[in-house]
Amino acid sequence: MxxxxxxxxxxxxxxxxxxxxxxxxxxxxxxxxxxxxxxxxxxxxxxxxxxxxxxxxxxxxxxxxxxxxxxxxxxxxxxxxKDNELEQLQANLIDLSQQADEFKSKLEEIKKLDHVIQLMSESEEPNRTSKKLSALSDSTANSDVGGNEVPVTSQEVTQLVSNTKQGLSTLVGDINALLVNLSESEARLKEADYLRSITPTLWPITTHSLTSGFGIRKDPFTGKPSMHTGLDLDGELGDPVYATASGKVIEASFDNEYGNRIIVDHSRGIQTGYMHLNKMLVKRGESVTKGQLIGLLGSTGRSTGSHLHYEVQKNRVPIDPTPYLISNRKDER
Structure with missing residues (x-):
């Protein structure tokens, strides 16, 4: 180019x-x-x-x-x-686990209280729930006194979560069972308290001098054998007479044979009678409590001296009051 x-x-x-x-x-x-x-x-x-x-x-x-x-x-x-939140969650989880252990300890105390309630209610039926609850393991006390700082692993945290969840599930079941058992125990205790209140276990007067027992005896007026349907308790004129159980006064009147008499109905077929009183302090239809002052000892009616004729009837049949007289204090309930 x-x-x-x-x-x-x-x-x-x-x-x-x-x-x-x-x-x-x-x-x-x-x-x-x-x-x-x-x-x-x-x-x-x-x-x-x-x-x-x-x-x-x-x-x-x-x-x-x-x-x-x-x-x-x-x-x-x-x-x-997130790491801080995770550490806080782990700390909360540890606290929750410790609180669960403490709650288990409190539950054991409640179980002991339930056992006391059962003894108080004098229940003869074995408590199946308490046997189930006895399988609950004792909690181990925690004592944070120091040591090396070793980070926890995810497996350890997972295991702690699993153990805490299982422990709380068991704890909830135990609490529900205990609540049912406590309700039953409370009902038995109330029933036992009611039975004790209507059972004539007190002495009707402060003195325990027995002049005539229950059964066949020689009549003090005729000298012939006769059936004595109660106990004659010696005392001074005007001594206080107490109701031996709670109930309702169904009779407070004068009788030619028994003089001033008070009859108290305690339900369940049990009645008590207080005869030859010098004075009656309650009226028919009144409710009385166990140990309440209801009259004064006297010698009215067919009587040879100041004393209290005391009777116990079951289904309107007189029975020996002696086995019922187990308490020496009028204020014992």
């Missing part, structure tokens, strides 16, 4: 070789300046583009780095927060 200088134009010739046609290009003379200028502009544009691309890339990289750093710090803060 060669080119020929002229005044107004340039001719470019391309001679490929022998026996081949020569190719000519004619360009204006000004192209000698234009083409390098265009090439220079292209090169400048290319380098400017490269510069701006590098600048943009650097800024983008810095922005991405700042964003990444911010996200990394946020993630680290979140991880730290």
């Amino acid at each position: 060669r080119f020929i200088w002229g005044k107004k134009e340039l001719t470019f010739m391309i001679i490929p070789g022998a026996n081949r046609r020569t190719v000519r290009f004619k360009l204006p003379h000004s192209s000698l300046y234009i083409v390098p200028s265009v090439i220079l502009l292209v090169l400048i544009g290319f380098f400017v583009t490269i510069y701006f691309m590098n600048t943009y890339s650097h800024q983008t990289k810095e922005n991405l780095q700042r964003t990444f750093d911010g996200q990394e710090r946020q993630l680290v803060n979140q991880i730290t927060l």
Whole structure:
């Protein structure tokens, strides 16, 4: 290739070789300046583009780095927060486990109280629930006195959660069973208290001098054998007479044979009678409590001296009161 200088134009010739046609290009003379200028502009544009691309890339990289750093710090803060929350949850779990152990200890005390209630109610039926509750293991006291700080593993935490959950489930079952048992014991205790209140176990007077017992004896007026349906208790005129059990006064009147007499019905077929009184302090229809003052000892009716004729009837049949007289104090309930 060669080119020929002229005044107004340039001719470019391309001679490929022998026996081949020569190719000519004619360009204006000004192209000698234009083409390098265009090439220079292209090169400048290319380098400017490269510069701006590098600048943009650097800024983008810095922005991405700042964003990444911010996200990394946020993630680290979140991880730290989660770690703190996890540690707090573990601490709460340990406290819950210890509280469960303490509650088990309290439950054992309640079981002992339930046993006392059963003894008080004098229940003869074996308590199946208490036998079930006796299988509850005794709690182990915790004593935090120091030691090395060893981080817990996830397996240990999982095991603690499982043990605590199982212990609480067992504890809930034990509490429900104990509540049922306590309700039954309370009902038995109330029934036992009621039975004790209506059972004539007190001495009707403070003195225990027996002048005539229950059964066949020689009548003090006729000297003939007769059935004595109660006990004659010796005492001074005006001595206090007490109700031997709680009940309702069904008779408070004068009788030619028994004089001033009081009969108290205690339900369950049990009645008590207080005869030859000098004075009656209650009226028919009144309710009396065990140990309540109801009259004064006397010698009214068919009597040879001041004394109290005391009777106990079961289903309107007189029975020996002696086995019932087991308490020496009028205020004992």
